[in-house]
Amino acid sequence: MRPVEPPDPPSTNATLDDVARVAGVSRATASRAVNGGAKVSARAQAAVDAAVSTLNYSPNPAARSLVTRRTDSIAVVVPEPEDRVFTDPFFAGTLRAVSRVLAEHELQMVLLLAPRGAVGDRTLRYLRGRHADGALVTSHHRQDRMAHRLAELGLPSVFCGRPWSGSNLVTYVDTDNVEGGRLAAEALLARGCRRIGTVAGPEDMTASVDRLEGWRAGLAAAGVLRDRVAHGDFTVAGGERATRALLEEHPDLDGLFVASDLMASGALNALRATGRRVPQDVAVVGFDDLGVAEHTSPPLTTLRNPVAEMADQATRMLIQQIRGQSSAAPVRVVMPTALVVRESC
Amino acid sequence: MRPVEPPDPPSTNATLDDVARVAGVSRATASRAVNGGAKVSARAQAAVDAAVSTLNYSPNPAARSLVTRRTDSIAVVVPEPEDRVFTDPFFAGTLRAVSRVLAEHELQMVLLLAPRGAVGDRTLRYLRGRHADGALVTSHHRQDRMAHRLAELGLPSVFCGRPWSGSNLVTYVDTDNVEGGRLAAEALLARGCRRIGTVAGPEDMTASVDRLEGWRAGLAAAGVLRDRVAHGDFTVAGGERATRALLEEHPDLDGLFVASDLMASGALNALRATGRRVPQDVAVVGFDDLGVAEHTSPPLTTLRNPVAEMADQATRMLIQQIRGQSSAAPVRVVMPTALVVRESC
DNA sequence: TCAAAAAGTGGAAGCGCTCTCACACCTGTC
């Protein structure tokens, strides 16, 4: 049981004028006091504090935003359908980290979803209208030209993952995907595999391209040159489909690098369905290590994708940019990856 | 290669005044035209449209919001730590559906996370300040008194899941959790189980309490009265822990109802670890059927939790409330559940 | 043909806030 509540404050919201009147000061002073004011006497501050709490005052964000030109919110742009966003651990990890950092800074997060690769008018209008103080772009696709567009807008923005073009225009944080691909190839080679294929990601995403490039480089370095590539869409079903296609074309495959664990999980299904044992017949290396890899059977050997660190870092850089604490020059940060050995390779 | 872009519009945003000037009309007319204007001549409309596009005009949301008292965004209140939100398929399904409906209506979603059960000052301040036009509350806990607080605020709001108290104060949509618990008990009884336990959810959530109540009712109806209950926290680890505790106390258990599939997955681990076969030694029924159940081994017999439909419905009701299209009287909607039979029972 | 109604328009008043600026009031210091 709780004590009886005090009578409700009037439902129509109090304004700063009301606070000023009750506190017996001017609106200007009330404003200063409310905003953790410098240049406010202790007496005035106390009076305003009291008035705020009796009136249950809460500043009108629109009015404040109108004059400060800040919105205290940042937009997270995700050019993917809802299905993937709330399903793929990559986004879960990213959003989790972002929202944690934003909470520290009393910033709100506005999620801007767009159909795959199509950063629509709506999103762009939103950003152009300065609804948000900055943009964090993740998982963008080649055709959306986001880096250029954001650079044009002049809106503070940071990419999670290398942008397609214009990587010199904008700050970004990325995993060392090339190195990851190379490590995967090496691991498979070290195990003795020689007929190695890969299920790469969509061709319009830099992460896919970079992982593929690294994988090719790794194989080339060992003189294993035949290119066995299929493309998936970073989903379980897509991975399964791509793997089946790959197996049909190259039935003698003995090693497989799959560019995400979700797809690798599909790949395991395909391998099982076609009567292949992992890792005895075909060794598999995934990518991400975000909770999926440890629960497949067999558990996946994979590459760590430090998405939480990336998102954390990216968000902090964005906040600095917004606050004008960082130089305008675009920065790139590349996070290391590492092989996590389990049972599939 | 694309054609050369036209020279950039001035980076300082155009205002409605600029549009009016360029279009050769008054600001009032420009405003009407921009807002899909009634009472605007075709000529004026065309002139404004042209001006808007040459100036690349986008209305300042803060200014608009200041006068209309709308924000065109709705708050989704989730009193859970980020970890659960972006990890539990329950939230994934909910957020997915919500964001889909909001997109239809050109509304933005603002995610308000709060530590478990503690709907903080921050959230409340946000809502009181009318940062959002309405609130959708999900997964709330007993102590937060959200229903009362929102009713006091007079902010349009809808609950996903029955609120603790004040269910007469606020509109909500819920799954028929009691019926679900009953069905689970029946399924286990029908299989011949007689020493049936349950891993319930947290005691401060209505979904947990309702499922437990239904389960008890189902057992009571069959005259099986012994109460074997442990509580988990809707996570895999929590489910495993609770199951171990339950098994320690009741080693002869032959049936188990686990109040979420995530916890059930933990329960399967515990059963396997203690050398019990599912369903031969212990039959298991889960709850949710949101993608987890089909991938456990054995796949879980479970109860369908129509979260997408719930969230969809709840969001639409909220929008109606905001638009004043629904009567003020709180409504309750209860969605049916059903047993999905797989291999664990 | 003319009055009445309808349609379109612009002036101007705010929405609630921040912040510049001018002013009043205190210290100290020579």
Next chain:
DNA sequence: GACAGGTGTGAGAGCGCTTCCACTTTTTGA
């Protein structure tokens, strides 16, 4: 005692938009 330098304070000017209201123009009906 006069002056410089603080430190608080309040008046007031907007931020960019919507909308009321009064007005002019056009359309309509008898």
